């Protein structure tokens with residue numbers, strides 16, 4: 001069975017090869033069609049703007065019935081020899097399946113001996129070159145059987161030019177480059193973020209640690225120097241699992257009234273933050289707790305910031321889509337007029353072991369974003385390459 005199947009495949013291949021190796025030759029066709037196109041000799045047409053009106057019909061000096069097997073007509077825009085020089089992809093071949101002279105279709109119509117006319121606006125993608133118009137007549141087997149053209153046999157008379165819209169192409173070029181660069185950068189950024197959410201990433205944490213050490217000034221406020229004067233309550237219960245992008249956290253905060261009045265006299269603003277519990281900081285340097293607050297990475301997700309008020313503060317926050325899966329608590333910082341932290345309050349105890357909740361990230365969505373981003377990037381790189389290739393061919 002397998003041998004026979006293999007034999008069939010080989011036969012099929014040979015058949016296909018044989019089918020392409022014979023075919024219609026241009027030199028075998030009779031010039032029985034009269035074709036006239038509106039452009040005058042040497043006229044310059046603008047691609048995307050100017051029109052060509054082509055009329056064609058059977059040359060009545062041929063014996064009647066010569067056209068009895070003509071079924072369809074295809075009218076084409078063809079390169080003059082001057083625009084074929086050194087361009088193999090426009091080369092004239094007598095074998096019509098290989099011929100590249102007439103690669104731009106103008107119109108196809110059922111055959112009629114007379115009264116045929118078509119007006120065509122030169123398409124935007126027609127390259128700058130010198131052209132003529134040729135019509136082919138096809139029989140019922142879709143083989144070329146006759147032709148007619150607007151020029152002589154040497155393709156030297158009655159030629160016209162098309163001027164491509166190069167200005168527009170340059171701007172497309174630029175748009176394409178920007179688009180491509182943008183998506184590559186987006187992709188890189190996306191992987192960077194995803195990587196940070198993943199467990200093992202020594203390189204990134206090293207880089208971040210390095211950048212931190214550059215950025216952080218050697219002096220600043222230490223967490224250990226702050227008083228816990230704020231009472232903070234968040235709606236999630238201990239161990240509750242919240243869905244990123246869906247579930248809400250309501251945070252309320254106020255000054256702890258058991259402390260002496262006036263303790264809060266220099267509090268100007270409040271920043272409420274979502275903070276990683278120790279279990280979600282383990283082996284993740286980029287979430288590390290540091291006493292120096294400028295270096296601290298426990299509370300990287302801002303919930304809300306506002307002017308300080310001793311009581312009646314409440315805010316409901318929908319867990320953002322980009323919050324990674326982890327265990328969290330909520331902390332509020334009071335800042336003075338110099339924007340330095342002066343006090344804090346949090347929903348957990350000092351050991352950060354009580355009253356913790358979890359966030360479940362929308363990982364399915366991230367995976368699809370990943371794929372979309374890769375496709376987007378690949379698509380634009382391919383578009384760009386294709387575009388340059390097309391420009392080059394002109």
Ligand SMILES: *[C@@H]1O[C@H](CO)[C@@H](O)[C@H](O)[C@H]1NC(C)=O
Pocket residue numbers: 049050051119121
């Ligand atoms: C070409 O034809 C179109 C539609 O037939 C027309 O709107 C346009 O004005 C014509 N252009 C010129 C340059 O004649």
Ligand SMILES: *[C@@H]1O[C@H](CO)[C@@H](O)[C@H](O)[C@H]1NC(C)=O
Pocket residue numbers: 033034059060061062
């Ligand atoms: C029609 O065909 C005859 C004979 O081939 C030729 O001499 C004549 O130039 C043709 N007319 C046109 C308009 O092509």
Ligand SMILES: *[C@@H]1O[C@H](CO)[C@@H](O)[C@H](O)[C@H]1NC(C)=O
Pocket residue numbers: 114115
């Ligand atoms: C061609 O058109 C003319 C007038 O527009 C008409 O008199 C003639 O019959 C038409 N010829 C054919 C073959 O359709």
Ligand SMILES: *[C@@H]1O[C@H](CO)[C@@H](O)[C@H](O)[C@H]1NC(C)=O
Pocket residue numbers: 246247248318
């Ligand atoms: C969260 O809050 C938004 C707007 O306040 C609301 O539309 C949404 O239904 C809430 N989600 C849940 C899970 O309660």
Ligand SMILES: *[C@@H]1O[C@H](CO)[C@@H](O)[C@H](O)[C@H]1NC(C)=O
Pocket residue numbers: 230231256257258259
């Ligand atoms: C308020 O502060 C006092 C004294 O520091 C403390 O014992 C108490 O637990 C605090 N209240 C709350 C709700 O944090």
Ligand SMILES: *[C@@H]1O[C@H](CO)[C@@H](O)[C@H](O)[C@H]1NC(C)=O
Pocket residue numbers: 311312
């Ligand atoms: C807090 O709100 C209650 C009622 O909602 C009001 O009576 C009280 O004056 C408010 N306190 C402050 C400090 O705004």
